[in-house]
Structure formats: structure tokens, C-alpha cells
Amino acid sequence: MAFDTTQLIPLLPEIILLVGVSLVLVIDLMVTDKERTWPFMLTLFTLLAAGCTTVMLADGTTQVVFDGTYIRDPMSDILKASLLFLAVPVFIYAREGLMKSGQWRGEFMTLTLFAILGMMVMISSNGFISLYLGLELLSLCLYALVAFNRDSSKSAEAAMKYFILGALASGLLLYGISMLYGATGKLDFPSIAQAVVGKESDIVLVFGLVFVVIGLAFKFGAVPFHMWVPDVYDGATTPVTLLVGSLPKIAALGLAMRILVDGLGELQESWQMMLIILALLSMALGNLVAIAQENIKRMLAYSTISHVGFIFLGILAGSDEGYRAAIFYVIAYAAMAAGAFGVLIALDRKGLEVDQLHQLKGLNEKHPWLAGTMLLLMFSMAGVPPTVGFFAKLFVLEAIVSVGLTWLALVAVFFSIIGAFYYIRVVKHVYFDKPTDDVEVEVGGAAQVMLAINGLAMLALGLFPAILMNLI
Amino acid sequence: MFADFPILSTVIWLPIIGGLLVLGSGDKAPNVSRWLALVVAVLTFLLSIPLWSGFDVTTADMQFVENTPWIAAYDINYHLGIDGISMPLILLTTFITILVVIAGWEVIQYKPASYMAAFLIMEGVMVGVFAALDAMLFYVFWEAMLIPMFLIIGIWGGPNRVYATIKFFLYTFLGSVFMLVALIYMYFQSGSMGILDYHVLELGLKEQILIFIAFFLAFAVKVPMFPVHTWLPDAHVEAPTGGSVILAAIMLKIGGYGFLRFSLPITPDASNELDWIIILLSLIAVVYIGFVALVQSDMKKLIAYSSISHMGFVTLGFFIVFMIAQNSAADSGAVLGLEGGMVQMVSHGFISAAMFLCVGVLYDRLHSREISSYGGVVNVMPWFAAFMVFFAMSNAGLPGTSGFVGELMVILASFRANFWFALLAATTLIVGAAYTLWMVKRVVFGDVTKESVASLQDINAREALVLGTLAFMVLLLGVWPAPLIEVMDVSVTNLLQHILVSKVGG
Numbered sequence: 014m015a016f017d018t019t020q021l022i023p024l025l026p027e028i029i030l031l032v033g034v035s036l037v038l039v040i041d042l043m044v045t046d047k048e049r050t051w052p053f054m055l056t057l058f059t060l061l062a063a064g065c066t067t068v069m070l071a072d073g074t075t076q077v078v079f080d081g082t083y084i085r086d087p088m089s090d091i092l093k094a095s096l097l098f099l100a101v102p103v104f105i106y107a108r109e110g111l112m113k114s115g116q117w118r119g120e121f122m123t124l125t126l127f128a129i130l131g132m133m134v135m136i137s138s139n140g141f142i143s144l145y146l147g148l149e150l151l152s153l154c155l156y157a158l159v160a161f162n163r164d165s166s167k168s169a170e171a172a173m174k175y176f177i178l179g180a181l182a183s184g185l186l187l188y189g190i191s192m193l194y195g196a197t198g199k200l201d202f203p204s205i206a207q208a209v210v211g212k213e214s215d216i217v218l219v220f221g222l223v224f225v226v227i228g229l230a231f232k233f234g235a236v237p238f239h240m241w242v243p244d245v246y247d248g249a250t251t252p253v254t255l256l257v258g259s260l261p262k263i264a265a266l267g268l269a270m271r272i273l274v275d276g277l278g279e280l281q282e283s284w285q286m287m288l289i290i291l292a293l294l295s296m297a298l299g300n301l302v303a304i305a306q307e308n309i310k311r312m313l314a315y316s317t318i319s320h321v322g323f324i325f326l327g328i329l330a331g332s333d334e335g336y337r338a339a340i341f342y343v344i345a346y347a348a349m350a351a352g353a354f355g356v357l358i359a360l361d362r363k364g365l366e367v368d369q370l371h372q373l374k375g376l377n378e379k380h381p382w383l384a385g386t387m388l389l390l391m392f393s394m395a396g397v398p399p400t401v402g403f404f405a406k407l408f409v410l411e412a413i414v415s416v417g418l419t420w421l422a423l424v425a426v427f428f429s430i431i432g433a434f435y436y437i438r439v440v441k442h443v444y445f446d447k448p449t450d451d452v453e454v455e456v457g458g459a460a461q462v463m464l465a466i467n468g469l470a471m472l473a474l475g476l477f478p479a480i481l482m483n484l485i
Numbered sequence: 486m487f488a489d490f491p492i493l494s495t496v497i498w499l500p501i502i503g504g505l506l507v508l509g510s511g512d513k514a515p516n517v518s519r520w521l522a523l524v525v526a527v528l529t530f531l532l533s534i535p536l537w538s539g540f541d542v543t544t545a546d547m548q549f550v551e552n553t554p555w556i557a558a559y560d561i562n563y564h565l566g567i568d569g570i571s572m573p574l575i576l577l578t579t580f581i582t583i584l585v586v587i588a589g590w591e592v593i594q595y596k597p598a599s600y601m602a603a604f605l606i607m608e609g610v611m612v613g614v615f616a617a618l619d620a621m622l623f624y625v626f627w628e629a630m631l632i633p634m635f636l637i638i639g640i641w642g643g644p645n646r647v648y649a650t651i652k653f654f655l656y657t658f659l660g661s662v663f664m665l666v667a668l669i670y671m672y673f674q675s676g677s678m679g680i681l682d683y684h685v686l687e688l689g690l691k692e693q694i695l696i697f698i699a700f701f702l703a704f705a706v707k708v709p710m711f712p713v714h715t716w717l718p719d720a721h722v723e724a725p726t727g728g729s730v731i732l733a734a735i736m737l738k739i740g741g742y743g744f745l746r747f748s749l750p751i752t753p754d755a756s757n758e759l760d761w762i763i764i765l766l767s768l769i770a771v772v773y774i775g776f777v778a779l780v781q782s783d784m785k786k787l788i789a790y791s792s793i794s795h796m797g798f799v800t801l802g803f804f805i806v807f808m809i810a811q812n813s814a815a816d817s818g819a820v821l822g823l824e825g826g827m828v829q830m831v832s833h834g835f836i837s838a839a840m841f842l843c844v845g846v847l848y849d850r851l852h853s854r855e856i857s858s859y860g861g862v863v864n865v866m867p868w869f870a871a872f873m874v875f876f877a878m879s880n881a882g883l884p885g886t887s888g889f890v891g892e893l894m895v896i897l898a899s900f901r902a903n904f905w906f907a908l909l910a911a912t913t914l915i916v917g918a919a920y921t922l923w924m925v926k927r928v929v930f931g932d933v934t935k936e937s938v939a940s941l942q943d944i945n946a947r948e949a950l951v952l953g954t955l956a957f958m959v960l961l962l963g964v965w966p967a968p969l970i971e972v973m974d975v976s977v978t979n980l981l982q983h984i985l986v987s988k989v990g991g
Contacts, residue, residue: 377640392632397658398625404556407621407665411559414669422669426662433658437635437651445639445647479556 033059041119064097136267140201171248186228192221255354295322375448386468504605522601545979569976660706707740726845770797802826825894832887887962
């Protein structure tokens with residue numbers, strides 16, 4: 014196939030992002046301003062421009078370019094658009110936190126933007142090679158970011174753990190990919206999908222599938238491949254935790270959908286059982302262990318693990334409804350996680366990070382807006398209507414009931430009751446306890462406004478979930 | 486002229502939006518937020534009156550219907566409508582909320598704006614529960630109710646409030662999520678989320694039993710029935726007066742309403758099959774919990790247990806209908822059971838609200854709920870004593886008060902089912918009289934022996950207004966229950982005919 018420049022059009026968002034990040038990299042060298050206003054503005058502009066381009070390109074069609082390695086379809090549009098637009102609040106919160114700890118450096122912007130670029134490549138990959146490329150671009154940026162607070166031994170340790178386990182996961186994934194390649198002789202998903210028809214019980218294929226699923230589970234942080242999650246969440250500085258905890262989930266879903274559905278949809282019976290086990294273990298362990306956490310970052314880490322279980326439920330339903338539910342869930346979850354870490358950042362003081370539950374005591378007395386935001390976010394995570402978290406859970410439950418897995422729905426709601434406890438415990442600290450100190454909450458205007466929007470969006474999408482659902 | 490005016494939506498959203506405005510008015514000018522809250526509450530009540538005056542008592546169809554798509558992809562609609570079962574409960578809600586706002590006027594000094602806002606939002610959500618005809622809409626309102634109540638108990642409650650409110654939240658959450666799965670399951674059986682479509686959905690007996698159990702978990706916790714009642718005394722004791730009033734007067738009724746709207750019509754065969762469980766648990770609640778109430782030393786706990794016992798009557802009335810239908814050809818006895826349960830719900834809404842407000846009056850003065858802290862109150866607070874004795878009498882089921890009507894109807898209906906049920910149920914009249922009057926004797930009568938009691942001031946005009954209004958309603962319903970029975974008669978009869986037809990293999 015001859016190269017033709019129109020093939021670049023579906024890639025416009027990625028190109029805009031790449032140009033933007035290069036400019037940020039250069040401009041940041043010349044900036045003397047401590048607040049780095051210009052590179053920051055450029056970053057936001059890049060994200061918005063790329064996001065708007067994605068929306069404009071979205072026309073419900075599918076385009077495959079670059080010899081079948083790259084795809085733009087409705088799923089990639091919605092995932093990329095939500096990724097880019099959610100990156101805006103993430104940057105605003107992260108800037109707030111890094112300025113407080115005196116670590117607001119240009120590298121954060123470039124590394125994060127490159128990570129986002131990697132995520133976009135993952136979401137749009139149509140074959141294992143481009144997928145792996147995107148995954149490594151994302152992972153390498155995240156490893157470096159976790160160690161961003163270079164003076165902290167805790168961060169260094171977390172980054173090391175993340176790197177080793179992440180590299181291991183990538184290795185497992187690659188090994189699985191090589192098996193699949195061996196069995197099918199293909200690397201792009203449509204050809205693999207054709208090649209596996211009728212080979213459901215091919216031992217090499219199933220062997221490869223197991224390794225691929227393990228690699229995926231590592232990236233998602235599903236039990237029993239979750240060990241890195243709490244350590245990384247806790248070890249990284251909160252602005253980085255915010256990043257690690259929100260956006261990559263969207264990309265991970267894209268990864269799972271591309272491999273399992275586009276590539277190996279025929280093997281659904283095999284991977285459905287694996288995902289059921291992973292989902293059950295994740296929901297059980299995540300919710301139970303989160304109860305024991307006094308460190309709120311670790312608590313949110315275990316909460317992530319339990320939410321991953323729910324996302325897997327949507328995927329394993331194996332129906333279009335299930336996939337839509339999983340996409341809805343992951344977007345809602347990324348927004349909730351960004352908001353929750355954003356509130357923690359808002360509470361940070363100069364040189365002191367807030368990471369213990371008791372530090373939230375009496376927040377309602379000090380700052381009712383932040384308290385209200387936290388309330389909405391926590392009820393949303395617990396899945397209590399009228400917040401978006403409820404509808405995310407509802408759509409997933411509907412999807413699994415519709416394929417006859419009612420028992421799984423019962424187990425899932427059972428664990429969400431257990432989960433409700435630790436979320437409302439946060440509300441208890443915020444609303445029912447008296448403050449233990451009288452330190453004022455200092456939070457910048459932009460972050461404050463963004464947090465209020467973030468919290469209210471959880472409510473608004475809970476009242477009108479059709480707004481988001483119709484896009485998916 | 487009101488034909489197209491969305492009254493139900495207004496009654497739901499006016500208090501919610503008003504509540505947000507009150508919240509926004511802030512705690513700096515408490516009087517502004519108090520008056521604003523009162524205006525919103527009164528306006529909502531006035532707007533809910535057309536629901537009664539414009540109600541057509543000759544049809545069992547849903548009235549004041551509003552139906553617009555909400556989440557089209559899943560057939561979820563914003564579908565509202567009321568019949569004779571839900572309408573009285575909506576009016577009860579809007580009425581009680583006014584009293585709660587007035588009762589909290591001076592007492593609540595900590596964040597009064599948030600307090601008023603929570604109750605107004607709560608009001609809108611509760612009306613939504615009664616008016617929703619779409620299963621998901623119902624569930625959203627049902628669960629959303631938990632958030633304001635969780636905060637009300639947790640922020641303005643007593644010393645042990647955190648334990649109580651978390652227990653309250655988790656108990657009710659536990660009950661309702663299984664109902665959610667049942668609702669989703671039926672969506673795939675019927676292809677619709679409409680509650681009325683579920684009513685006519687054909688289900689096998691095994692499915693019905695499972696769905697019945699899921700509903701039972703949700704509603705039994707809310708009512709609450711023995712043995713899942715233990716959250717109620719804790720929540721009541723720790724909640725501020727207004728919270729207790731709303732809990733007892735309305736939230737418990739939502740459980741009873743759920744049985745009527747979901748369990749009975751959707752799973753009639755399972756209800757028929759398993760009615761003995763409910764009857765047994767109801768009788769245990771009526772008798773055993775009555776005795777538990779007798780030994781309480783805390784006034785609020787005593788009234789909480791008395792509520793559980795009275796709600797036992799309600800569930801008994803609802804579920805003896807199958808036995809009556811077997812015993813006699815005419816269904817008039819069965820109608821009596823259902824209607825008795827409904828009257829008992831409304832009446833208990835007034836009486837329990839009044840009892841908790843009475844305790845609130847005392848608590849505001851002496852900050853003690855212990856019976857032993859009082860004695861001889863009549864000597865210093867004669868007006869208050871008159872009210873308290875009156876409400877205690879109606880709680881015990883004195884003829885001429887609303888408490889008597891509901892209990893009598895249920896007992897009469899029980900006779901047609903089984904003599905022994907009626908006998909056991911009738912014992913509450915004795916036990917109820919014993920615990921209420923004994924409490925009144927220890928609190929109100931006798932000589933003043935404590936200095937703190939001697940210094941008590943009688944009720945002021947505001948408190949007299951609240952208690953007086955309730956006393957009027959209790960008396961009115963007691964001597965002239967006909968209008969209430971008239972509005973629900975057609976709907977209840979229709980419900981009864983529906984549930985007596987088997988869905989299995991029909």
C-alpha cells in the first residue's frame with residue numbers, strides 16, 4: 014500500500030500532542046518563571062486542541078491506516094477524547110500539588126504528555142507491535158514519574174518495584190504475544206481474529222492467551238497481580254499517584270478491548286472464565302483489604318483494585334452492552350479517582366502531604382466546598398445514586414445479568430456493600446468529626462474551581478447518565 | 486387549568502432545589518435560611534394538596550402521570566404517577582416536613598442552613614420514591630434517601646451517632662442492593678423497566694420466590710421487621726428530633742409501601758407461598774418487641790420499639806389476605822386487612838411523629854432521654870402534659886384516635902384468617918397500653934422530686950402549634966377515617982384482585 018498523506022488525518026490528535034510536547038520541552042528550557050505559566054498554558058492548550066480534534070474526527074466510522082497497524086474507530090474516539098479532556102483537571106491538580114512541594118518542573122509536563130501519547134497509541138493500535146510500542150511509551154514515562162520526588166527514598170523504592178514488576182509484566186505479555194504469533198502467524202488483530210476461528214482448543218493459542226491475560230491483569234492491577242498497586246500509590250508523590258490512578262485505566266481498557274475483543278474474540282469462552290476469576294478475586298480482596306487501611310492513598314489503591322474487578326465484569330460479559338458498560342465505567346472511574354486525589358492535593362500543605370485518613374477530620378468545618386466534593390466522590394465510588402458511580406455499576410450489572418451470569422451480579426453487589434463501608438468512613442471523617450488542628454486549607458483558585466466542577470459532574474452525570482452513555 | 490401542570494415533578498423538585506438554595510444561603514444568617522426553608526416546605530405542601538383534591542377516587546389507574554425517556558438506551562423512563570396507595574403517603578410526607586422544619590427552628594444551632602436543606606432534599610426524594618413508576622427511578626430515589634439521612638444522624642445526632650449512622654447506612658444498603666439485581670433480572674424478562682409492566686409479568690414459582698426474597702430483604706430492613714430491626718433503635722436514639730420524626734413517620738412507611746407496590750403484585754404466588762414467614766415475623770414483632778419496649782429506660786428507644794411493634798401490624802395486615810381469601814369466598818375481609826395496614830401506616834406517621842416531638846420537647850430542656858430523669862412534669866408543664874398523655878393514649882390505640890382505627894381493622898381481618906393470630910395481635914393493645922402509659926406515668930405524673938424538673942418551662946407557641954396540629958390530625962383520622970379509606974379503596978381492591986390471580990402457568 015502506497016503512502017498517502019490522507020493517512021495522517023486520523024492521527025491528527027496524536028500529531029498535535031507530539032508537536033505540543035516537543036514545544037513544551039523546548040519552551041520550558043527558556044522559562045525562568047517559577048510558576049511556568051507559559052509551558053503550562055501550552056500543555057493545556059495542546060490537550061484541548063487534541064481533544065477537540067478527536068471529537069471533530071469522530072464520525073462513527075472506522076479507519077485503518079499504516080498497513081493495518083493503526084485504527085481509528087468509535088471506541089478509540091470516545092476513549093481518547095475522555096483521556097484528553099480528563100487530563101486537563103489532572104494537570105491542574107498536579108500543578109497545585111507540585112507547586113506546594115516545590116517540585117513543579119517542566120519534566121512533569123513532558124513526561125506526562127508522552128505518557129498520554131503512549132496511551133493514545135495503545136488505544137488506537139490495530140496490531141501487537143503498535144500496541145506494545147504505546148504500552149512501553151506509557152510505562153517508561155510512568156516509571157520515571159513515580160520516582161519524580163527524587164529525594165524521597167519511598168518514591169525511589171516504589172519506582173523500583175513498579176519498574177521491575179512492570180518489566181516482568183511486559184515480558185509476560187510479549188511471551189504471550191510470541192505464542193499467539195506462533196499459533197497464527199499474524200500480528201494485526203483482524204488477521205488474528207480470522208486465524209483463530211475454529212482453533213478454540215489449540216493448546217499453543219490458549220497458552221499464549223493465558224500469558225496475555227496475565228500481562229493485562231498486571232497492567233490493570235487485578236488480583237493476584239496487584240502487589241505493585243498499593244506501594245506505587247503510596248510511594249509516589251500525590252500528583253503522580255493522581256496520574257497513575259486515573260488516566261492509564263482508560264488506556265488499559267483500550268488495551269484489553271483490542272486484544273481480547275478485536276483479536277481474540279473467538280476465544281471468548283476461554284478468557285471469560287479467566288476474567289471471572291480475576292474479577293471475583295479483585296472485588297473480594299480489594300474491598301476487604303481497603304477496610305484495614307489508615308493511609309488514604311493505600312485505601313484508594315485497594316479501591317482501584319475492586320473497581321478493576323467491576324470493569325472486568327463488563328468486559329467478560331462479551332456483549333456490546335458489556336463493552337459499553339465497561340467504557341462507561343472506566344471513564345466514570347477515572348474522573349472519580351482524579352477528583353479524590355485532587356481533594357488530597359488541595360489539602361496538602363507546604364512540605365507536608367496529606368495521606369492519613371485522620372487528616373481529613375473536620376474538613377466540613379474548614380472548607381465546606383471541598384467537603385462536599387469529597388462527599389459526592391465517595392458516594393459515587395460506593396455506587397450510591399444519584400451519582401454517576403451508581404449508573405456505572407448498574408450498566409455493568411445489567412450486562413452480566415443479560416448473559417445469564419446473575420450469580421456473578423449477586424456476588425458483585427455483595428462486595429460493593431463491603432466497599433460502601435470504607436467510602437462512608439471517609440465521609441464520616443470529613444463531616445462527623447471535629448478538626449484536630451486549626452490549620453487553614455490553602456488551595457489555589459484554579460484547582461478549587463476544577464474540583465467543584467469535578468464533584469458536581471459526578472452528580473450531573475448521575476442525574477443525566479444518558480449524556481455520556483449516548484456518546485459510547 | 487392544571488391538567489398539564491406537572492404537579493408531581495414540582496412536589497419532588499421544588500423542595501430539592503429549595504433545599505439547595507437554603508444550603509447556599511449559608512449559616513451566617515440562620516434566620517434567612519429558616520424562613521426560606523419554611524416557605525419552601527409550606528409551598529410544597531400547598532402544591533401537594535391538588536393531588537388530593539384533584540384525585541379521581543373511582544379508578545385504580547395511575548393519575549397525574551408524567552412519562553419522558555431518561556436513559557433511552559436502557560428503556561429507563563422518568564415515569565411518575567400515583568394511585569390511592571401512594572397519594573396519602575405523599576401528603577403525609579409534605580405535611581410532616583413542615584412540622585420538622587418548625588420543630589428544628591431554635592433547637593438546631595449548629596449549621597442550621599445545612600440541617601434545613603437536608604430535610605428539604607429528603608422530602609423531595611421521599612416523594613419521588615412514592616411517585617416513581619419506573620423501577621430504576623424508584624431505586625435511584627430509594628437509595629438517594631440514604632445520603633441526607635446518613636448526614637442528618639451523623640452531624641446533628643447524639644453522642645454515639647457515628648456508630649448509629651454507619652449501621653443505618655450499611656443495613657439499608659445491604660437490603661436494597663439485592664433488590665437492584667432482582668429489578669435488573671426482571672428487566673430482561675419483561676423488556677421494560679416499568680413497575681406496572683412487572684405487575685403483569687409472568688414468572689415461574691421458583692423465580693418468584695427468589696425475587697420475593699430479594700424484595701423482602703430490602704423492605705423488611707426498611708420497615709423494619711424482626712429480626713433485622715436492630716438498626717432502628719440505634720438510629721432513633723442518636724438522631725436529632727427531626728431525624729427521628731422523618732425516620733418513624735415516613736421512611737418506615739416506604740418499606741410497607743414497597744411490599745404493596747412490589748412484593749405482592751409482582752410475586753403473588755411467592756407471597757402466597759411464603760406468607761407464613763411474614764405473618765410469623767409480624768406477630769413476633771407485635772408481641773415480643775412490645776415486651777422489649779416495656780423494659781426500656783430511654784424514652785426514644787421505647788418509642789422506637791413501639792414503632793417496630795406497630796409496623797408489625799402493617800405487615801400482618803398486608804400478608805394475611807391470602808389466608809382470608811382461602812377461608813371465605815368474599816374478599817371484603819381481605820380488603821379490610823390491606824386497608825387496615827394502610828390506615829395504620831398513615832396513623833402511625835402522625836402518632837410516632839408526635840411522640841418523638843414530645844420527647845424532643847423534653848430533651849431540648851433537660852438534655853436527657855432517660856425516663857428516670859423526669860417525674861411530675863405535669864406540675865410544671867400542664868399544656869405539654871396534656872399533649873403527651875393524649876398522644877400516648879393514641880399510641881396505645883384508644884378508640885376515637887387514629888391509632889385505634891388501623892389496629893381494629895387489622896385485628897378484625899385477622900379473625901377471618903385465624904383466631905389465634907387475632908388473639909396474639911390483640912395483645913398489643915394491652916402491651917402497648919402498658920409500655921406507653923407506664924412511661925407517661927413515670928415521666929408526666931407523680932410529684933416533682935428533681936430540681937431540674939421543677940425549673941422546666943411549659944411549651945411555647947411554636948411547640949404548641951406543632952403538637953396541636955398533630956393532635957388535630959390524630960383526632961380527625963380517629964373519628965372520621967372515611968375520606969382516607971375512600972381514596973385508597975378502589976386501588977386496594979384492584980390490588981387485591983390482582984394478587985389473588987396466580988401468575989404461574991396463567
